[in-house]
């Protein structure tokens with residue numbers, strides 16, 4: 001799987017590895033140029049096939065946000081983990097009003113394949129990530145495609161949970177920061193699903209992490225899922241519903257470490273405070 005018209009935008013030495021920013025043209029799914037950030041640890045630069053952790057960012061973010069704010073590179077370099085930071089949606093598609101809302105359209109792809117006009121033409125984030133970007137990065141940079149983990153924040157936490165549950169066997173480790181756990185019940189999720197998936201709410205259920213988890217016949221991640229949630233998060237009560245994921249995991253016997261932290265809000269000071277625990281969680285499962 002090749003990344004078409006791959007272009008290096010910038011490269012920065014970082015803890016013995018490199019933080020790079022790339023552009024490519026995704027023909028198959030998005031039909032537009034897309035950007036991503038990639039951290040390669042020193043072990044990868046020395047030719048070792050290291051595991052890859054994909055980090056999905058939240059609403060309004062780009063491929064730069066977590067690469068610049070989460071502070072993941074120091075420990076990833078020590079552990080020998082490559083980090084992939086995709087963008088959060090297509091951009092400059094020509095769709096009228098694509099950037100009129102901060103929680104829908106540009107910066108708000110929700111990591112699914114839209115079925116509704118006009119979004120279905122370009123907003124194919126699930127297929128883009130799983131069929132093109134992740135396999136393309138693995139192949140292009142000599143990473144170990146059998147050792148993939150996924151994490152994310154907020155909308156990206158929803159993406160990590162749903163992609164990992166919708167595609168069993170693709171990811172060996174899973175975690176999330178303040179994820180949207182029940183999008184069929186919260187305003188962000190309902191707005192996105194109505195716009196991208198249409199009025200038939202039965203189509204929405206297969207993109208709701210708590211409903212997906214409740215439908216499992218056995219624990220899909222027996223090694224455990226790590227979720228951190230700040231208790232001073234202004235979005236917690238209305239948008240996130242971690243208790244729904246907790247109940248679903250309990251129902252199917254899925255081990256879940258849901259850690260609630262007093263004094264932490266929704267932002268990147270929170271993510272940066274707990275990123276090391278997530279990297280260690282993935283490194284252990286991926287044998288890094």
Ligand SMILES: N[C@@H](CCC(=O)N[C@@H](CSC=O)C(=O)NCC(=O)O)C(=O)O
Pocket residue numbers: 057058059060061065069102153154155156266267268
């Ligand atoms: N503009 C919004 C706030 C947007 C916001 O908080 N985005 C979060 C993710 S929210 C869920 O996906 C984020 O990560 N922002 C980037 C950052 O650097 O913090 C508002 O008006 O509230």
